[in-house]
Amino acid sequence: MKIKFTKMHGAGNDFLVFNGIHQQIAFTPEQWKKLADRRFGVGADQMLVVERSTLPEVDFRYRIFNADGGEVEHCGNGARAFVKFVHEKKLIKKTRIKVEIMKGIIELNLETDGSVTVDMNAPILDATQVPFDTTDLVSKTEAQATLWPLNVGKKTGKSAVLISVVSMGNPHAVQIVTDVDAAPVLTDGPLIECHPRFPHHVNAGFMQIIDQHNIKLRVFERGAGETLACGTGACAAVVAGILRGHLTSPVQVTARGGELTISWAGVGQSVFLTGPAVTVFEGEFNL
Numbered sequence: 001m002k003i004k005f006t007k008m009h010g011a012g013n014d015f016l017v018f019n020g021i022h023q024q025i026a027f028t029p030e031q032w033k034k035l036a037d038r039r040f041g042v043g044a045d046q047m048l049v050v051e052r053s054t055l056p057e058v059d060f061r062y063r064i065f066n067a068d069g070g071e072v073e074h075c076g077n078g079a080r081a082f083v084k085f086v087h088e089k090k091l092i093k094k095t096r097i098k099v100e101i102m103k104g105i106i107e108l109n110l111e112t113d114g115s116v117t118v119d120m121n122a123p124i125l126d127a128t129q130v131p132f133d134t135t136d137l138v139s140k141t142e143a144q145a146t147l148w149p150l151n152v153g154k155k156t157g158k159s160a161v162l163i164s165v166v167s168m169g170n171p172h173a174v175q176i177v178t179d180v181d182a183a184p185v186l187t188d189g190p191l192i193e194c195h196p197r198f199p200h201h202v203n204a205g206f207m208q209i210i211d212q213h214n215i216k217l218r219v220f221e222r223g224a225g226e227t228l229a230c231g232t233g234a235c236a237a238v239v240a241g242i243l244r245g246h247l248t249s250p251v252q253v254t255a256r257g258g259e260l261t262i263s264w265a266g267v268g269q270s271v272f273l274t275g276p277a278v279t280v281f282e283g284e285f286n287l
């Protein structure tokens, strides 16, 4: 059976996007993992499946699978690729779209310049809801932020890594570093991703503050490794930076694969993510 897909990216975070409305897309975690493999498969950070929603007033359902085959709650860069896909495939005409994801509904807007703005809903700031195990941990306060000491490799006790714990529907552990290019993303990233205090694992963000309105960011993503950009990671980093008193909305996030713009008006308010979405090629494979 031939399965069609579209290869896309959002600031270098790359995806295989499937029309799950007109073709049956139901793969095992092993099949997703093989598809994502950059040698034995097609290659991607995540795979996105477009389906119709059964909820009233909601246009589509959007499922996200990481390169390791696991289904996850949210993907900010993927949401932008999603909008571009449903328009290019003429699955919808309107430019403001409501989409059901694993844990809620998000609203997407295709801008006249071709960029996409995503209402990412409000961040979850209660660490235990992320979820993160705070047992026996003594948190620190910086401005409005709660920071948690996390033992990472040899960085323990007084040298523990200070993280902000934020959920954008998916879990994020964000730390400030002086130089992202020199940050231990590939050594500490995997240790944080699978840290026992994160029962669902976590995306590990490394943020360098440039000024009040600009950061550089690298993210070691749960289930995908370091990606060239992470939309939900950019949202979590900006939320953490604003709460810590280092940033003021809007914030330009420079990722290795491109630029994202994040706006946030404060606790309880939605985070807005704006950025590019690019179609690279159409493909198909035999299942």
Ligand SMILES: N[C@H](CCC[C@H](N)C(=O)O)C(=O)O
Binding pocket: 013, 045, 046, 066, 072, 073, 074, 075, 076, 077, 078, 170, 171, 203, 221, 222, 223, 224, 227, 229, 230, 231, 232, 233
């Ligand atoms: N690795 C993430 C999912 C993809 C998020 C990222 N690609 C984005 O743009 O938000 C997780 O396991 O929660």
